[in-house]
Amino acid sequence: MMFFKLGFRNLFRQKRRTAISLAVVIFGAVSLLLALGHSRYIDWGLRESTIHSETGHLQVFNADYFRREEKTVLEFGLEAQAEIRRELDRMPEVSLVLARIDLMGLLSNGDKSVACMGQGLEPDREMRLRGMFRMSGEPFNAFLAHRGDPYVIALGRRLAESLTAKDGDYLTFMTTTASGALNALDLKVIGTFRSASPDYEERAVMIPLATAQELMRTSKVKNLVVTLKSTDRTDALFDKISEVARRKGYPVVLKKWPERAVYYKQVKQFYSELTGFLSAILIIIVFFATSNTIMMSVAERTREIGTLLSLGTTRGQTLKTLFFEGALIGSLGGLLGCALAYGASTLINSFNILLAPAPGMTTGYPLMIRNEMGFYFPVFAAFVAVAMLSAVLPALRITRLKIVDALSHI
Amino acid sequence: MAEPSVPKPIVRLAGVSRRYRLGKTEVPALTDINLDIRTDDFLVLAGPSGSGKTTLLNLIGLIDKPSAGSVWMNGENTTPKSLNSLAGLRRDRIGYIFQTFNLVPVLSVFENVEYPLILKDVPRGERRKLVERALDMVGLAGRLRHRPGELSGGEQQRASIARAIIKKPRIVLADEPTANLDSGTGLRILELMRRLHGQEGVSFIFSSHDPRIIAMGLRVVRLQDGRIVDQTEN
Numbered sequence: 182m183m184f185f186k187l188g189f190r191n192l193f194r195q196k197r198r199t200a201i202s203l204a205v206v207i208f209g210a211v212s213l214l215l216a217l218g219h220s221r222y223i224d225w226g227l228r229e230s231t232i233h234s235e236t237g238h239l240q241v242f243n244a245d246y247f248r249r250e251e252k253t254v255l256e257f258g259l260e261a262q263a264e265i266r267r268e269l270d271r272m273p274e275v276s277l278v279l280a281r282i283d284l285m286g287l288l289s290n291g292d293k294s295v296a297c298m299g300q301g302l303e304p305d306r307e308m309r310l311r312g313m314f315r316m317s318g319e320p321f322n323a324f325l326a327h328r329g330d331p332y333v334i335a336l337g338r339r340l341a342e343s344l345t346a347k348d349g350d351y352l353t354f355m356t357t358t359a360s361g362a363l364n365a366l367d368l369k370v371i372g373t374f375r376s377a378s379p380d381y382e383e384r385a386v387m388i389p390l391a392t393a394q395e396l397m398r399t400s401k402v403k404n405l406v407v408t409l410k411s412t413d414r415t416d417a418l419f420d421k422i423s424e425v426a427r428r429k430g431y432p433v434v435l436k437k438w439p440e441r442a443v444y445y446k447q448v449k450q451f452y453s454e455l456t457g458f459l460s461a462i463l464i465i466i467v468f469f470a471t472s473n474t475i476m477m478s479v480a481e482r483t484r485e486i487g488t489l490l491s492l493g494t495t496r497g498q499t500l501k502t503l504f505f506e507g508a509l510i511g512s513l514g515g516l517l518g519c520a521l522a523y524g525a526s527t528l529i530n531s532f533n534i535l536l537a538p539a540p541g542m543t544t545g546y547p548l549m550i551r552n553e554m555g556f557y558f559p560v561f562a563a564f565v566a567v568a569m570l571s572a573v574l575p576a577l578r579i580t581r582l583k584i585v586d587a588l589s590h591i
Numbered sequence: 592m593a594e595p596s597v598p599k600p601i602v603r604l605a606g607v608s609r610r611y612r613l614g615k616t617e618v619p620a621l622t623d624i625n626l627d628i629r630t631d632d633f634l635v636l637a638g639p640s641g642s643g644k645t646t647l648l649n650l651i652g653l654i655d656k657p658s659a660g661s662v663w664m665n666g667e668n669t670t671p672k673s674l675n676s677l678a679g680l681r682r683d684r685i686g687y688i689f690q691t692f693n694l695v696p697v698l699s700v701f702e703n704v705e706y707p708l709i710l711k712d713v714p715r716g717e718r719r720k721l722v723e724r725a726l727d728m729v730g731l732a733g734r735l736r737h738r739p740g741e742l743s744g745g746e747q748q749r750a751s752i753a754r755a756i757i758k759k760p761r762i763v764l765a766d767e768p769t770a771n772l773d774s775g776t777g778l779r780i781l782e783l784m785r786r787l788h789g790q791e792g793v794s795f796i797f798s799s800h801d802p803r804i805i806a807m808g809l810r811v812v813r814l815q816d817g818r819i820v821d822q823t824e825n
Contacts, residue, residue, distance in 0.1 A: 194696075492710065
């Protein structure tokens with residue numbers, strides 16, 4: 182107990198120096214927690230927006246879709262989708278099932294033709310899928326408003342500008358059918374939509390799924406997109422649906438959302454590496470700042486340490502005091518850092534700050550910090566450990582110290 | 592007629608030399624010292640600065656090792672052992688009093704005196720009694736909660752003496768214990784040490800070059816240029 186008491190009181194010998202060390206630990210902890218919190222927000226936001234705008238949690242494909250190359254459009258599309266959908270809709274964990282077809286073709290206003298790509302989709306289900314992640318310039322309400330008219334089209338904002346198309350105008354959409362022939366339909370423009378990517382906005386179109394099937398003369402769809410009530414259940418449902426498909430003999434293959442979310446994986450990896458690099462820098466700063474404090478303290482107390490050793494204190498007991506000093510700086514700084522980080526993140530989140538768009542994007546993204554206790558404790562523990570480790574260098578000095586030299590130290 | 596019995600030595604230095612290396616040259620600090628420290632000693636090491644008094648105290652106190660010869664404590668040769676492994680002997684058998692007092696500034700007087708008992712795992716209740724008794728013996732009963740910085744030099748040295756004797760060591764070593772004190776206080780400190788020597792039965796070995804302090808020693812060992820040149824009993 183005396184060694185802990187000594188370690189505690191030693192911190193108050195040079196209050197300013199201890200305060201600086203504490204400030205460095207606090208700064209390190211706050212910076213790291215905010216960086217981690219923002220990284221987690223980006224991860225969470227991108228994951229959920231990817232799931233709720235693109236991939237769903239699971240996707241059901243024809244079993245040959247990834248094994249063989251299609252010679253004609255939708256050659257390996259999904260048949261008997263209605264039966265599979267019924268099976269999926271019966272599962273309580275499934276929130277929504279929807280079908281999609283990918284489209285490529287030419288869009289013309291009579292004077293100008295532009296190559297485009299897009300999707301045939303089910304607007305009402307797409308709207309439910311996207312939920313809180315609806316895109317700007319939401320086109321699905323427009324589709325629902327024209328529910329009785331299947332020959333409608335929504336355009337990317339830049340594509341509409343390129344074709345000088347406005348709501349109510351008719352455009353001709355030409356594409357290849359499933360058998361390889363050409364087919365075209367006149368479609369009424371009912372709205373435009375925006376996207377984070379300007380390139381996508383220049384080429385993207387959406388039409389109702391039934392219209393896409395009519396245009397392509399097929400009853401197939403590219404795939405079924407399945408969303409679940411909880412992302413955490415993805416693996417369990419993957420196994421369950423695979424088992425049902427095997428039992429019923431459906432020629433399908435399932436993909437989990439991470440396999441279909443290339444952009445998400447790249448961004449996640451980028452942020453992981455960035456946060457890792459930042460963490461390493463912060464930890465090194467904290468290590469040297471704390472180490473410096475303890476080293477200075479040991480240098481000033483050399484004669485005192487010599488005295489204690491001459492009284493019969495073992496070097497192990499002396500080192501215990503040093504490590505305790507490090508642990509105290511780390512714990513106190515870590516605790517205050519966690520508290521400050523929590524307050525700062527709450528404050529930042531309340532301001533709804535929007536950061537500048539990333540390169541290639543048209544809209545900024547919010548500066549939000551996700552407060553997860555799951556990483557508060559590891560950060561706290563890491564700073565305590567680093568502060569304790571920072572006592573190693575001063576401890577080495579003590580182990581080499583000769584008592585008579587220490588006693589004559591000025 | 593039988594000879595008077597001679598007390599057994601607590602410490603025996605046999606042919607001890609200590610040399611220091613200064614760059615490429617070796618400087619002899621002590622040469623061929625043979626000395627017995629007895630259980631009833633109140634011994635003063637006298638000699639001018641640089642005569643080897645502090646070096647000799649360091650060797651007796653097991654905080655330094657001889658370059659040649661051996662140091663025995665209670666019949667055990669300590670020389671082959673490392674200084675780290677002698678921590679137990681220092682803790683149990685030896686008390687130190689320093690010229691600059693060397694109290695721990697962040698601990699109170701009570702805690703400073705209590706410290707050696709904590710090293711010996713003495714129970715808390717017993718520690719309190721022993722500390723209060725020791726501080727009472729040195730006249731600091733009213734200064735328990737003070738920090739060393741709040742005491743005069745004489746009071747700090749009294750606290751240092753209390754810290755040295757509290758663990759009931761066989762021997763207390765004091766390197767120039769009065770050098771940082773005025774002459775009156777210095778004499779009173781020596782009187783206190785002598786009184787404790789009588790009361791507690793502890794051997795005191797201290798160094799000084801002050802003739803008035805040297806005169807208070809019951810046994811005087813004079814050093815010059817690292818050698819014992821004279822031993823007298825007062």
